[in-house]
Amino acid sequence: MTSETSFWHPFSDMAQVRGHEFVIERGEGSYVWDVGGKKYFDGTASLWCVNVGHGRHEIADAARAQMDTLATYQTFGGFANKPVLELADRLAASAQPIVDDPKVFFGLGGGDAIETAAKLARRYFAATGQPERVHIIGRTQGYHGTHGIGTSIGGIAANQVGMGPVDPAVSSVPWDSLEALEAEFERVGPDKVAAVFAEPVIGAGGVHRVPPGYLQGLAALCTKHGALFIADCVIAAFGRLGTMWGVDRFDLRPDMMTFAKGVTSGYLPLGGVVISGRIAEPFWEGDGLWFRHGQTYSGHPTCCAAALANLDIIENEGLLQRGRELEDEIASALSPLESADVVDQARAGIGALGAVSFKPELLADHADLPLRTFAAAKERGVLVRPLGDGVAISPSLVTTEKDLEDASAALTDALAAVASSL
Template sequence: MDDIRELEELDKKHFLHPTSSIEQQQTSGPTFIFKKGSGIYLEDFKGNRLIDGMSSLWNVNVGHGRLELGEVAKQQMTKLAYSSCFATFSHEPAIRLAAKLAEISPGDLTATFFTSGGSEANDTAYKLARHYWILKGQPERKKIISRTKSYHGVTLGATSATGLKPFRDFTNSLATDFFHVDSVKSEALKDLIEKEGPETIAAFIAEPVQGAGGVHIAEGNYFREIKKICTEYGILFITDEVITGFGRTGDWFAINHYAVVPDMMCFAKGITSGYAQLGGVIISEDMFKTFKEKSSGTLLHGYTYSGHPMACAVALKNIELIEEEQLVENAKGMGAHLLDGLIKLKANQNNISEVRGLGLMVAIECKSGSNSSLSPLIVEKAQQKGLICRSVTFDGQDTIVLAPPLIINSDEIQSVLSILNETFTEVRDCC
């Protein structure tokens, strides 16, 4: 216990946590100090064992404790831990991974620019889109349009594109030329394009399923209509698959559900299942052709860890595991099982208004009181019972979201449902 107390005090004194309540940390210390992960479970220093119902940050697709990924990382670090990809230097893991991504990505997406994570991937997409139009002789095309309730990261450009207002309110100076449209009405995009002038618009970006904003799933022909609008006005269409990629929704990439091919696709998280820091943007053959034919001098964009050898080696092995263990198919089947269980849960609980999901991304809308949200209380009590999930209260929502590892089985799904049922019942009976 002395070690735990020491860690708690050091945490409060020295660790500024991302996306956390500083007040809560300073008052109560860290909620959990995890020391071990295995499969869908996490274990902390106090011996608590919890189902990681969020895959940590939507990213531990193949589950915790995969020795295969640690071994690959060790082998690559022993052989070539790091080398730069600047100045046309290269190495085998990055080359092989770029080729593999071209193989599994939609349509003619063919060339990858690597980053360290999702926020960098989105910022890179905006810069590449604007540079593309400079090369095409249309430098006035610089505006980026995104959707309300969207989340694209926390770097300056990604924050500016994010449609969740509290993230933008965190800072007092945002990047210019970012605009937001209604998240469900495709005609809203057309109206804004006409208002701003299509000759000023560089790109439209969207998550195929909005993740951090509450797991909102596009209905009907939304993305086909969006693609048609972008094509009509000559605007690049970017999909943000940072959360939804690599099997999460029951397909390799969520945009495949809508039979639409974007011009650019951002990825991160599930490409390594969180075992190494890696993200990127894959661009279409047409965009790559423009870069090759019209560029002169140096492409002045890059990160120290773009194409990191160890991260790329881990990603290749991670993709291999997803393929060999048929985790895309498992996400589809277990996601349907989970959603079916939540529909039954809703029928037996009077404090749930809606459930929705695609693959292993699901949401539960709560019926909250007039003075407070219910979802934070559900999340807190579920943690006490051994399940990690997340509350979303942005824009007046009262939502619980879940995204467990893609390796989850039917018995483990039942454990998740049992904890949720106990929690909702306890809250209903006591409040």
């Protein structure tokens, strides 16, 4: 058996991918170019993450300068480095209106952040006399990465198939029902629930904005039952929802917020958790209690230096505000697509993300509609993300209205081509 590539792609059918890899070579702003020199509108900002756009030399320069000074060092025990200290303080200061007396724990991406938050929730209750509180509730359509606990609490069923037993102390409730969540607290036993995880806007599960009042109701149920509310802001933060943290759109006060992606705009891997002082207290004020968790690259100086340069760009160029504006512009770009024969709904998210879903009766016969649409759009120079019942867009925050108008025209054409191919 010959193999055209040795690279095993994540989330891929390698039998299809091998020999047909789509090699991206260069990026600038909201556009990328493949190795053949063809230009594409990066409608997905890689995976919801290149918030400041491609080709930002400021970030490369900051990473380079840090590498020249101290490329890497661990932060276990008392070790620290300048960029991690500055970044933790900067993130804590910006989180202060949302999370009381915030502390920041770093890992290398969203999956690490989820694992950290879940383990810390359990460890906190074990340390404060409620060791039976270990249960974690997630939501259908939720996506929290592919590490152990993240896989277990994820609400996209296919991601658990054949992976062996998931964490036994987790369960899932319909993503938009407070009644179901209340019932789940009762079923599990309210004093056994450690935490509920929720994305402010469901991303990888298909771009679903929650019903009005849902998140506030979820937070209130957590408070009522003494469980922690963990907001998964891995997509939502750093401008994607038009604010620094995403949850600030909903007037929420979570016990923890996970972040990744936009913190470096994906230029280098970084993620983490903002933790309220109340949860940190037994570890920060206690008598020898450790959180025995962390990675070799937690607080990696070069990644943190890249994050600081990225946050400067977001601040200096008003990209939080731009995320808000894009909300309407994306809605306007997607709404004409609703008249395409194959389309059921144009779903604008809150912030700079949206999706179109396909008619369920067509999807029943053609499960590959999202993939076909991806291919037709790609042919026309636009990258969209096939997921669930449709395709999603989440472009960089430097995207212009004109970029979106052009993308909308290309997608209209792509959807017509897909319809006629059925």
